[in-house]
Amino acid sequence: MTTAAKLTLDDVAVWFGGVHAVDGVSLVIEPGEIVGLIGPNGSGKTTLLDAISGQRRPTRGTVTLDDEAMTGLLPEARAKRGMVRSFQDCRLYPELTVEETLLVSEDARRRVGLLSTTLHAPWARRSERAKRAAVGEVIEAFGLERFRHHRTQELSTGTRRVVDLAAIVLAEPRLLLLDEPTAGIAQREAEAFAPLLRNIHEVTGATIVLVEHDVPLVFSLASQVIVMETGRVASAGTPDVVRADPAAVAAYLGASPEALARSGRLSSAD
Amino acid sequence: MHTFAVAGIELDTFTVVQGAIQGLLYGLLALGLVLLYRTTRVVNFAHGQLGVVIAVFMLKLTDELEIPYLPSLLVCLAFAAGLGALSEMTLRRLFKRPRVLVMVATIGLAEVLYLLSLLRIFSPKQTNVPFPVPIDWEIHIGDGIIPPESVLTLIVAPLVAIGLAAFLRFSPWGLAMRGMAENTDSARLSGVWVKRMSTLAWAIAGLLSAITAILYSPGRTSTLSEALPPGVLLRALAAALIASMTSYTIAFAAGIAIGIIEQIATFNLVTDLHSTAYITLCLFLLILLALAVQVGRLRRDPRTEERSSWVLGGESGRARADATRRWVGRGGVTIALLLGAGLPFMVSEGRSLTLSFVFIYAVIALSMVVLTGWAGQVSLGQFGLVAVGAIVAARLPDMSTILLLVVAGLISSVVAVVVGLPALRIRGVYLAVTTLGFALFMQVTVLPNPCWTLPFTDTDVCTGLPDQFSTYLDRPDLFGMSLTNTRDFALFALGVLIVVLLIVRTWRDRGIARRLIAVRDNETAAAAMGTPVVRTKLLAFALSGFLAGVAGACFAFAQQRFSAGENFGPKESILVLSMAVVGGLGSVPGAVLAAVYLVGLPFLLGSTGTVQFITSGFGVLAFLLYLPGGLGAVACHTGDLVAKLIQRTRAEPTGADA
Numbered sequence: 063m064t065t066a067a068k069l070t071l072d073d074v075a076v077w078f079g080g081v082h083a084v085d086g087v088s089l090v091i092e093p094g095e096i097v098g099l100i101g102p103n104g105s106g107k108t109t110l111l112d113a114i115s116g117q118r119r120p121t122r123g124t125v126t127l128d129d130e131a132m133t134g135l136l137p138e139a140r141a142k143r144g145m146v147r148s149f150q151d152c153r154l155y156p157e158l159t160v161e162e163t164l165l166v167s168e169d170a171r172r173r174v175g176l177l178s179t180t181l182h183a184p185w186a187r188r189s190e191r192a193k194r195a196a197v198g199e200v201i202e203a204f205g206l207e208r209f210r211h212h213r214t215q216e217l218s219t220g221t222r223r224v225v226d227l228a229a230i231v232l233a234e235p236r237l238l239l240l241d242e243p244t245a246g247i248a249q250r251e252a253e254a255f256a257p258l259l260r261n262i263h264e265v266t267g268a269t270i271v272l273v274e275h276d277v278p279l280v281f282s283l284a285s286q287v288i289v290m291e292t293g294r295v296a297s298a299g300t301p302d303v304v305r306a307d308p309a310a311v312a313a314y315l316g317a318s319p320e321a322l323a324r325s326g327r328l329s330s331a332d
Numbered sequence: 333m334h335t336f337a338v339a340g341i342e343l344d345t346f347t348v349v350q351g352a353i354q355g356l357l358y359g360l361l362a363l364g365l366v367l368l369y370r371t372t373r374v375v376n377f378a379h380g381q382l383g384v385v386i387a388v389f390m391l392k393l394t395d396e397l398e399i400p401y402l403p404s405l406l407v408c409l410a411f412a413a414g415l416g417a418l419s420e421m422t423l424r425r426l427f428k429r430p431r432v433l434v435m436v437a438t439i440g441l442a443e444v445l446y447l448l449s450l451l452r453i454f455s456p457k458q459t460n461v462p463f464p465v466p467i468d469w470e471i472h473i474g475d476g477i478i479p480p481e482s483v484l485t486l487i488v489a490p491l492v493a494i495g496l497a498a499f500l501r502f503s504p505w506g507l508a509m510r511g512m513a514e515n516t517d518s519a520r521l522s523g524v525w526v527k528r529m530s531t532l533a534w535a536i537a538g539l540l541s542a543i544t545a546i547l548y549s550p551g552r553t554s555t556l557s558e559a560l561p562p563g564v565l566l567r568a569l570a571a572a573l574i575a576s577m578t579s580y581t582i583a584f585a586a587g588i589a590i591g592i593i594e595q596i597a598t599f600n601l602v603t604d605l606h607s608t609a610y611i612t613l614c615l616f617l618l619i620l621l622a623l624a625v626q627v628g629r630l631r632r633d634p635r636t637e638e639r640s641s642w643v644l645g646g647e648s649g650r651a652r653a654d655a656t657r658r659w660v661g662r663g664g665v666t667i668a669l670l671l672g673a674g675l676p677f678m679v680s681e682g683r684s685l686t687l688s689f690v691f692i693y694a695v696i697a698l699s700m701v702v703l704t705g706w707a708g709q710v711s712l713g714q715f716g717l718v719a720v721g722a723i724v725a726a727r728l729p730d731m732s733t734i735l736l737l738v739v740a741g742l743i744s745s746v747v748a749v750v751v752g753l754p755a756l757r758i759r760g761v762y763l764a765v766t767t768l769g770f771a772l773f774m775q776v777t778v779l780p781n782p783c784w785t786l787p788f789t790d791t792d793v794c795t796g797l798p799d800q801f802s803t804y805l806d807r808p809d810l811f812g813m814s815l816t817n818t819r820d821f822a823l824f825a826l827g828v829l830i831v832v833l834l835i836v837r838t839w840r841d842r843g844i845a846r847r848l849i850a851v852r853d854n855e856t857a858a859a860a861m862g863t864p865v866v867r868t869k870l871l872a873f874a875l876s877g878f879l880a881g882v883a884g885a886c887f888a889f890a891q892q893r894f895s896a897g898e899n900f901g902p903k904e905s906i907l908v909l910s911m912a913v914v915g916g917l918g919s920v921p922g923a924v925l926a927a928v929y930l931v932g933l934p935f936l937l938g939s940t941g942t943v944q945f946i947t948s949g950f951g952v953l954a955f956l957l958y959l960p961g962g963l964g965a966v967a968c969h970t971g972d973l974v975a976k977l978i979q980r981t982r983a984e985p986t987g988a989d990a
Contacts, residue, residue, distance in 0.1 A: 115860060141862030149860070155853040158846055166850045169843050170862030176871070179842050180835055190842050233861055 066093035066269045067127050067144055067236035069114070074123035075293075076109050083109040085293035086123070091286070096263060096270045098284030098301075100277060101313065106293040107273045108150060111239050114271070115147040116140045127237060141170065144236030144268075148226050150245055156215035160206055160225050161197060163214055167232045168193040196232065204228045220247040223255075227262060235268040244276050256282055281305070289313050346476035347599045348592055353482045355591020356489035357548050359584040361568035362575070363496060364540035369577045370513035371533040372427060374434050375761045377906075378419065378442035380565050382538055383545030385449040386412045387463070390546055392456040394464045401466045408546070409539055415445075416538020417531045424530070426956060432710045435764070436913040437956045439906055443949020463550040481550035492543055493584050496536070500580070509533055513578075563612075566772055566902075567594075569765045570615060574622040577761065590618070612776040616769040623754055623762060657975040664971060665921075669830065676822040685818040685890065687932075688825035692886045694927035695832050697911035698920065699879035702836065704909065705918030706845050707872030708852035709755050713767030714908050716751070716774035717877050719900040720744040721884020722891075723779075726805060733808040733815075737828070740885035741878040748877020749870050756869055768902055775901040805892045815889070825886055829924075832879060836920055839875065848872050849918075907931075914955050915963050922964025929963065 069091040076084040084106040091097050099107050112118035114125050116137040125132040132140055154163055172193060178186040201210055204224055214222055223243055230238060243259070244252040256279055263270055274280045280287060281301045289297040289310040297310035304310045361380060368376045386408050393404035419441055426434045449455060463481075471478040471486075478486070500506035508529050511519040520526045567590050575583035597611050672691070676684040696718060703709050724740040731739065751770050755763050807815045815821045839845055850858045851868045859865045911930055915922030929951070959966060 117856060117860075136865075137856075137859040138862050138864050141860055146862075147860045149857055153854050154857060155850045157849050157853055162846045163850075165843065166846055166858065166863060167861045169847055170864075174843065176844070179844060180838055182838065186842070193843075229861060 064144065064234050064236050064267065066267050068093045069237055069269060069271070070126040071114070072124045072126070074110065074113055074125060075121045076106070076113050076118055077121040082293050084113060084120070087290075087293075087295055088123075089288065089295070089298075091269055091271065093269055094267065095286055096259075096272060096284045098280035098287040099271055099273045099290065100275070100280055100287065101290035101296070105290040105313075107290055108241055109293075110290070111147060111241055111271070111273060115145060115239055138170070141233065144234070145239070146230050146233045146235035146237070146268075147239035148230060148241055148243060150241045152219065152222050152226050152246075154214040154222055154225060154229075157213060159211050159213055160209045160217075161194075161201065161211065163225060164197040164200060164229050164232055165193055167229045168196060171233065200228050200232055204231075220251045223247060224258075227258065231262060231266060235266055238262075238266070238268045238270045240270065240272045240274075242273055242275060244274065244279065252276055252279065255279065259283055343596050343599065344474065346473040346478075347595050349471075349473060349478060350476075350482070351592035351595025352588055353478070353485050353591070354595060355588035356485055357544055357587075358564070358567045358571055358591055359587025360489055360492060360540055360544045360547075361564070362571035362583040362587045363493060363580055364537040364544075365568055365572045366575060366577055366580055366583045367496075367533055367540070368537050369572070369761070371509050372420075372530045373431060374423070374427070374438065375431075375569075375764070376537070377435065377438045377565065378445055379438075379537065379541050380545070380568075381442040381445040381449075382412065382415055382419065383541035383543075383548075385415065385445050385454060386542035387545040387549045388449045388456070389454045391461070391463060391549075392454065395458070395461050396456045401464055404464075405546070409542060412538040412542030413535040414538075416541070417535040419538070420531045420534035422953075422957070424527070427530075429960065430917070431761075432704060432909075432917070433913055433956055433960075435710070435761075436906075436910050437953055439910065440949045440951075440953035440956065444953060446949070465550050481547070484550075485547045488543065488547060492540070493580075496540070497580060499536075505529065505532060563772065563776075566615065566765075566768055567591075569768065570619050570622070573619060573762065573765050590615070593618075609777040609781055612772050616773040616777075619766055619769045620754070623758060623766060654975065656979055657971060660971050660975045660978065664967070664974075669826075672826050672829075673823065676819040681818045684822040688818070688822040688886075688890050690928060690932040691822070691825035691829040692883050692890060693908065693911070693931045694829050694924045695879055695883040695886070696908045697915065697923040697927045698832055698836050699876045699883065700908050700912035701915070701918060701920060701923045702839070702848070702879065703872055703876035704912050705923075706848040706852070707869065707876075708849075709752065709869075709872060710761075710764040710909070711767040711876075712764050712902060712905050712909060713751070713769070713771030713774070714876075714880055715900045715902075715904040716767070716771040717744045717748050717880035718884035718887055718904075719774045719779055720747045720877075721881035721886075722888035722900070723884075724881070725885035725888040729806065733810050736808070737882045737885050741881040744881025744884060745874040745877035748873040748880065752870060752873030752877075755873070756866060768905075771900075771902045771905045779900060805888055807889050807892065821890065825890070828882065828886055832882065833920065833924070836879075840920060844871075844875070845918075910952050913962065914952055916961050916965050919962060919964025919968075921967050922962050925963040925967060 069089070071087055071089045074084060074087045075082065087106075087110060099110070101107055109118065113120040113123075114132075116132065116135055116139075127140070127143055127145060130143070132145075135143075155166065158166070172189055174186045174189050177183075201207055204227070206221075206225060206228060209217060209221060209225075214225060217225065227243070240259075244255050259270070259272070260283065262268075272280060272284065284301060287297075287299065287301050287304040287310075288295055289304060289307075291313040296313040297304050297307040299307070364379050365376065368374050368379070389411060390404055390408045393399045393407060394401060399407075423434065423437055423441065426437050465481045465484055467484055468480050469483045470480060471483055500510060508519065508524040509532070511522065511524055512526060512529055516526060519529075568587065571586035571590055572583050574586040575581075593614065594611055597614060672687075675687055679687070696714060699717075700711070700714060703711055703714075721740040721744045724743050725736060728736055728739065751767065754766055758766075807821055809815065810824060813820065815824050847858075847863060847868050848871070850863060851865055855865055858868075907930060911926040912923055914930065915924070915926035955962065961968075
């Protein structure tokens with residue numbers, strides 16, 4: 063378990079020409095929190111994650127991890143500092159097997175020189191064995207044993223998402239950015255994700271930013287909820303505060319009273 | 333004559349018009365390439381060859397059968413459209429497969445078309461008769477005369493271009509094609525019959541190619557079969573690339589511009605023996621410039637979204653961990669190696685030199701496995717890197733052999749990284765054209781000229797390469813043993829191959845390959861997991877370049893001299909790319925088998941060069957169409973089968989053989 067990171071956004075904006083996808087978002091996310099980021103389609107959630115993880119350069123504003131400014135750092139450099147993210151499409155690497163996919167995450171952290179690998183240096187062999195052992199443990203923990211040698215393109219979307227989460231756990235994140243981990247999978251499987259995510263939070267101890275359309279899931283997990291609308295923060299606070307906030311209801315929740323009712327039920331059962 | 337000079341370059345109207353006429357033909361070719369790329373995402377290397385078949389047929393009709401020009405032309409154009417449509421129907425089943433596979437398939441198609449142009453039904457008895465021209469108009473510019481065939485080009489080519497533009501702009505089919513180019517799936521949902529449209533596009537491309545060849549052929553003394561050589565195709569590709577494979581207007585204009593620039597360069601360098609060398613250099617620089625200017629546009633292009641599909645489908649099925657299967661695999665490899673080591677003693681000395689070429693080609697094929705199979709970067713210029721290795725071997729004759737191989741590898745890998753730099757921003761066809769330019773540049777500019785003066789400055793650039801015609805390279809010693817004997821040398825080459833195989837296997841099993849594949853398949857996700865993307869991409873070029881350089885040094889020793897005109901060119905580069913593809917893109921044993929198949933079989937069965945070329949073209953096409961997993965998959969399945977048989981005989985101990 064690693065120490066969770068604190069994320070600070072100061073006036074982050076991402077403009078595509080005239081379209082202001084993200085338009086001045088300032089946030090402080092405390093270490094170890096689970097923060098739900100919700101909002102209607104096109105409200106800028108994924109773009110904001112892109113700006114945080116370095117896939118997209120913000121038009122203005124700064125992203126700070128703990129006390130270090132992330133400006134100008136490549137995604138891989140941010141990953142090295144413990145900022146790990148998942149993607150909405152969850153394509154993974156179609157040609158690699160589940161085991162290899164997980165080994166790629168291990169490789170990024172335990173680098174072995176090219177020459178040592180080529181010449182079969184003892185430390186290179188030891189490192190490869192260690193990596194395979196670590197991957198084996200995670201495969202077992204996530205119940206992926208059956209798929210170990212399957213290529214990820216052969217898997218169902220649900221299983222691919224589990225593989226993605228397994229890769230994330232291996233990456234030892236300090237800040238985890240999850241982009242719709244339940245998109246494209248059945249409601250029943252999606253419900254199984256709540257305990258899984260909670261488990262990941264416990265195991266890694268990371269701060270989690272969760273972008274999700276499944277509002278009940280978000281409300282049951284998150285300690286803080288942020289509602290986005292047209293690139294801005296419409297409402298923020300604890301789930302109870304947000305649920306009662308007329309601005310949040312107007313922006314998003316109001317669209318579905320059933321969802322509201324269900325979220326109430328789920329979170330009271332929590 | 334209206335000669336005028338701009339910045340020290342002399343030019344006159346006549347030269348410009350001449351260049352423009354040449355350029356019109358490049359432009360027409362480029363139009364066909366863009367049309368096919370836009371509608372079906374295929375870079376068609378057979379595009380020029382199709383026209384050659386038609387031109388040859390045209391000559392037969394007019395000269396041998398004495399049919400008048402116009403009826404002959406109509407028959408030929410109908411034939412061209414039919415041949416284009418037929419090509420599409422042959423290749424169609426590959427359109428959903430990785431793009432690189434389709435590209436290599438079109439190279440196979442080109443060779444099949446080449447054979448077609450030799451058939452008696454199509455080719456006339458005499459090919460050295462003048463090609464018919466329907467008009468006898470001439471244009472006088474100063475002292476220069478524009479001959480009738482050029483006047484014909486000047487009239488017809490713009491008309492054809494305008495006709496194509498009108499067709500695409502105003503006809504319903506043109507609209508459907510443009511829709512297809514933007515988004516095939518949406519077009520299909522809106523009721524466009526995509527299959528028929530793609531056949532139509534290929535038929536039109538066939539027409540364009542035929543017209544180009546019919547305009548290009550008159551007044552040329554070279555044999556018709558090579559009427560549109562790689563150099564011409566490269567110019568057309570460069571024009572298409574300047575138009576980022578999308579804009580017809582820009583492609584056509586760029587073709588004309590390239591023709592004019594080329595003509596002016598020839599005019600100014602007419603006293604210089606190396607004028608083609610300079611033109612190739614200029615062309616290579618032009619391609620790089622076009623890419624540099626366009627990088628932003630290419631990235632924003634929605635088409636680049638499908639970049640990964642260029643090579644997807646990679647590694648062919650790997651054996652499951654099962655003791656019997658593993659033993660079968662090891663047994664197969666042992667038998668193959670023993671065969672390789674035994675063969676030099678079973679064949680004549682001359683043949684054993686051939687064997688060493690097979691081993692060397694296998695090493696180059698493995699370098700393509702790393703670059704194309706794993707990293708997904710398509711190179712048409714691998715022999716440019718092999719040439720670098722060969723130069724190093726020629727320059728350092730006194731170095732100890734092992735050290736020399738390593739140095740050659742290292743220098744080649746540095747060059748490979750430089751060539752690969754554009755790949756950080758671009759991929760697929762764009763990179764392929766750049767590397768094709770590099771291969772031509774190495775072959776035409778660097779290798780034949782030990783020293784050349786940079787144009788417009790008085791600086792000499794020297795590779796220090798000894799003269800290619802007089803250099804004789806001694807085969808080296810290895811630990812005091814001389815390798816002069818071809819048998820010993822074949823064993824040495826086999827040894828190099830075995831070491832390279834061990835290295836490549838290590839890369840495959842211990843983390844290098846999976847990193848390359850991860851970055852190829854999903855760059856964003858790999859970066860988000862902390863894989864250094866830039867370094868990984870360049871690593872692929874470095875590793876591949878290293879192997880190519882090692883092979884290059886061996887190549888120089890095997891050949892014992894440089895004949896740059898024949899070797900180290902795009903043809904060889906395409907051959908090794910075919911090896912990687914036929915081997916099954918990413919399969920290590922597959923690549924070695926493909927080298928044996930494409931280089932070994934024709935040599936060992938002792939066929940002539942031409943036949944060898946054709947059989948391989950046919951073979952490649954057949955393989956791609958009917959054995960998509962390549963030789964790697966065939967080997968793997970054979971292994972599975974043998975393992976199963978062994979297990980079955982074990983299960984029934986009453987079996988006949990002990």
